[in-house]
Amino acid sequence: MILDAEFGYELLVCRFAELAWRPDGDPRPAIVSRQLGTRERRWDTVVIEVDPAAFAARRRFGERALDSDLLHVVRGAPAEWAWYRDALPDPGYPWRYVRQAVHRAADRDLIETRRRGNRIELRRHRPYPDWVDRIVAIENKPDLDRSAADALADQLAHDVEAGLADEVWLATETTGERVEPALLRSMPVEAGILTTRFGPAGRTGVDGDSEGTTEDPVVDRDAATVDWLPSELAPTGSAGRDAETVTRRLEIAERAYGKGWRSYHETMRPDCRHFALRRAGRGLVPYCGAKDRCPTDRECAGSCPSFSPEPPAWRTKGWPIEGGPGKGMQRLLDRRRERAWDRIAPSAGDGRTE
Numbered sequence: 001m002i003l004d005a006e007f008g009y010e011l012l013v014c015r016f017a018e019l020a021w022r023p024d025g026d027p028r029p030a031i032v033s034r035q036l037g038t039r040e041r042r043w044d045t046v047v048i049e050v051d052p053a054a055f056a057a058r059r060r061f062g063e064r065a066l067d068s069d070l071l072h073v074v075r076g077a078p079a080e081w082a083w084y085r086d087a088l089p090d091p092g093y094p095w096r097y098v099r100q101a102v103h104r105a106a107d108r109d110l111i112e113t114r115r116r117g118n119r120i121e122l123r124r125h126r127p128y129p130d131w132v133d134r135i136v137a138i139e140n141k142p143d144l145d146r147s148a149a150d151a152l153a154d155q156l157a158h159d160v161e162a163g164l165a166d167e168v169w170l171a172t173e174t175t176g177e178r179v180e181p182a183l184l185r186s187m188p189v190e191a192g193i194l195t196t197r198f199g200p201a202g203r204t205g206v207d208g209d210s211e212g213t214t215e216d217p218v219v220d221r222d223a224a225t226v227d228w229l230p231s232e233l234a235p236t237g238s239a240g241r242d243a244e245t246v247t248r249r250l251e252i253a254e255r256a257y258g259k260g261w262r263s264y265h266e267t268m269r270p271d272c273r274h275f276a277l278r279r280a281g282r283g284l285v286p287y288c289g290a291k292d293r294c295p296t297d298r299e300c301a302g303s304c305p306s307f308s309p310e311p312p313a314w315r316t317k318g319w320p321i322e323g324g325p326g327k328g329m330q331r332l333l334d335r336r337r338e339r340a341w342d343r344i345a346p347s348a349g350d351g352r353t354e
């Protein structure tokens with residue numbers, strides 16, 4: 001199967017990170033997401049290293065992400081009943097927006113509220129945990145050439161300067177040779193280099209014999225090696241990060257938590273008769289039977305000229321409760337995400353709020 005150069009590669013890097021973080025042999029529990037960042041800069045792959053006990057506590061707040069307004073409420077909610085304006089830090093914008101967020105938080109059972117006269121009081125069910133250890137940004141560039149290297153050098157230099165991430169990496173696919181040293185030298189020295197071997201060209205034994213028998217990509221724990229270790233970008237000294245940066249990092253981590261990296265099924269068309277999931281070693285990637293390749297998330301949409309809804313007959317088993325193959329694939333991807341989380345910290349069970 002031919003992988004789309006950028007999109008399919010990105011999925012394989014995400015799966016590799018989920019299987020084998022960190023690739024330098026210092027395993028750390030982590031969740032993985034993709035296409036996240038700030039207004040100025042979007043990262044291809046985002047790895048959130050977590051504290052397992054605190055991650056278990058985060059799971060008790062449910063599977064959906066908390067946006068910035070909800071975070072403001074949940075982080076500030078007191079243990080004892082208090083008027084929300086006394087309890088929460090000044091938001092820097094009108095309090096009526098905070099009141100709306102308080103109601104949203106109560107609707108999701110993240111906090112408790114009650115009315116005292118005209119006043120809305122709140123208290124927490126449980127403290128919001130400090131679950132994010134480190135944030136790692138990975139830029140994916142399967143075909144690293146001179147112009148891509150120049151553009152990447154600028155982007156990575158920006159990442160290094162912004163200091164939002166604790167580490168930045170470049171992931172690039174080997175062509176059988178080592179990555180061109182001159183290209184790597186043009187990267188900021190703080191960025192790590194991860195060389196992947198997902199394609200058949202990279203799967204060669206020590207004697208040079210190809211181990212790949214097909215054109216299919218493969219991802220497993222050994223599918224990448226570290227060519228250069230990144231520098232730690234977290235500020236040193238007692239001051240640490242300012243409060244605004246801490247909050248922005250938490251917002252990114254929350255979006256990563258809510259989105260994961262398999263959420264492509266929400267924007268692609270698994271309900272198309274041509275859509276399938278194909279095994280790529282220890283990963284699954286989308287496959288389009290009409291195009292005979294991995295479609296991009298942009299082209300796999302209702303506007304695709306080859307889109308064809310799965311026939312109703314495919315849905316007859318349990319339809320409309322169970323749905324057809326498309327719904328089945330969505331459930332499968334959701335279960336995989338849950339399993340990855342369970343490996344870090346078991347499901348919160350009855351203590352879950354959603």
Ligand code: SF4
Nearest residue numbers: 272275288300304306
């Ligand atoms: S035909 Fe178009 S909509 Fe259907 S799976 Fe392929 S790319 Fe997606």
